[in-house]
Amino acid sequence: MSELTVEIDILRYRPELDSEPFTQTFEVPYTPELSVLEALQYIKDHLDSSISFRWSCRMAICGSCGMMVNGVPKLGCKVFLRDYYPKKVSLEPLANFPIERDLVVVMDDFIQKLESVKPYIIPGENKCLSEGPYQQTPEQMAKYKQYSMCINCGLCYAACPQYALDKKFTGPAALALLARYNRDSRDNGEAQRMKIVNQEEGVWGCTFVGYCSVVCPKDVDPAAAIQLLKVESSKDYLIGMFKPD
Amino acid sequence: MPNNTEKTYVRSHEPVFWGLFGAGGMLTAFFTPVMILITGLLIPLGIIDKQHFSYEKINAFATSWYGAAIVLVLVALPLWHTLHRIFHGLHDLGVHRGRDWQQVICYGFAFAVSVFVFTLLLQMF
Numbered sequence: 001m002s003e004l005t006v007e008i009d010i011l012r013y014r015p016e017l018d019s020e021p022f023t024q025t026f027e028v029p030y031t032p033e034l035s036v037l038e039a040l041q042y043i044k045d046h047l048d049s050s051i052s053f054r055w056s057c058r059m060a061i062c063g064s065c066g067m068m069v070n071g072v073p074k075l076g077c078k079v080f081l082r083d084y085y086p087k088k089v090s091l092e093p094l095a096n097f098p099i100e101r102d103l104v105v106v107m108d109d110f111i112q113k114l115e116s117v118k119p120y121i122i123p124g125e126n127k128c129l130s131e132g133p134y135q136q137t138p139e140q141m142a143k144y145k146q147y148s149m150c151i152n153c154g155l156c157y158a159a160c161p162q163y164a165l166d167k168k169f170t171g172p173a174a175l176a177l178l179a180r181y182n183r184d185s186r187d188n189g190e191a192q193r194m195k196i197v198n199q200e201e202g203v204w205g206c207t208f209v210g211y212c213s214v215v216c217p218k219d220v221d222p223a224a225a226i227q228l229l230k231v232e233s234s235k236d237y238l239i240g241m242f243k244p245d
Numbered sequence: 246m247p248n249n250t251e252k253t254y255v256r257s258h259e260p261v262f263w264g265l266f267g268a269g270g271m272l273t274a275f276f277t278p279v280m281i282l283i284t285g286l287l288i289p290l291g292i293i294d295k296q297h298f299s300y301e302k303i304n305a306f307a308t309s310w311y312g313a314a315i316v317l318v319l320v321a322l323p324l325w326h327t328l329h330r331i332f333h334g335l336h337d338l339g340v341h342r343g344r345d346w347q348q349v350i351c352y353g354f355a356f357a358v359s360v361f362v363f364t365l366l367l368q369m370f
């Protein structure tokens with residue numbers, strides 16, 4: 001093992017012991033290939049077993065390990081100590097979410113937002129099984145594929161200043177998910193979902209800061225999804241003026 | 246928790262202001278720098294002959310239908326753009342008190358100046 005070490009500050013909070021979060025510093029042996037998540041595992045195995053954080057896949061698929069790394073929302077498994085060495089690394093729970101314990105946050109509101117956009121295909125006519133599967137051309141698939149890559153990590157909510165100011169805002173990932181279904185040729189639920197989009201809490205809560213797309217680890221580009229939905233919502237507004245529902 | 250009762254959705258009127266904001270932003274980005282360049286640099290430096298911008302010429306332009314329309318659009322839309330930004334900027338800065346009044350003052354100002362410019366142009370004819 002190398003002699004080099006790196007200091008890691010972790011914002012800790014144990015609700016049964018601490019009245020407020022505090023910072024604890026750990027020293028971890030440095031290797032360039034060590035991810036921040038692995039550094040946390042090292043701390044848990046060798047330095048302090050009480051530390052809590054979420055993870056599962058270690059390869060940027062499950063979306064569990066979101067945290068603030070030096071103030072920026074990142075996946076712990078997709079960011080490496082070498083990106084910061086020899087500087088200190090500071091780890092905090094995802095911004096804009098209540099802390100459950102140490103680096104674990106309460107994601108209930110986020111999950112509820114995802115559920116609120118009708119994130120499932122709403123078929124038009126009920127096709128009989130014998131008629132075979134729904135077919136899609138590569139072009140039809142390209143229309144929504146990017147927006148279907150979301151892993152629900154919540155980094156974009158930690159990045160969004162509008163969500164920070166107003167928790168009623170539907171937010172980047174949920175709106176990108178909504179766009180994913182609206183843009184799917186097999187779906188017929190656009191009229192239902194536009195009602196969600198058209199609200200103040202829908203796309204109009206967004207002022208196009210764009211940081212969500214910067215931090216997204218899967219290049220979903222939720223900011224683009226929202227701006228395109230704004231155009232749709234404006235069209236819907238015009239149509240609504242002439243034929244109110 | 247999944248909610249079984251269908252929620253009531255309230256439509257926002259933001260598309261109107263966003264439309265004006267977008268159009269104004271476009272003009273501000275493309276034309277304002279050109280106008281500043283011409284009136285602020287090229288004419289004072291004598292690169293463009295100031296006779297092209299004499300009172301008579303400008304007056305003739307502003308009193309033609311298309312000229313008046315261009316002047317109105319160039320003044321009004323960037324104004325709607327700016328005040329929309331200020332209105333949302335206040336929210337971003339955490340000024341939460343009297344959002345209704347902020348809205349009335351911001352868009353009211355843009356509206357008032359637009360009407361003012363419109364009447365001003367009209368009475369020049």
Ligand code: SF4
Pocket residue numbers: 149150151152153154155156157172173176212215216217218219220221222
């Ligand atoms: S849109 Fe990107 S940042 Fe947001 S939850 Fe999905 S994967 Fe994470």
Ligand code: FES
Pocket residue numbers: 054055056057058059060061062063064065066075076077078
């Ligand atoms: S552990 Fe699964 S995304 Fe990082």
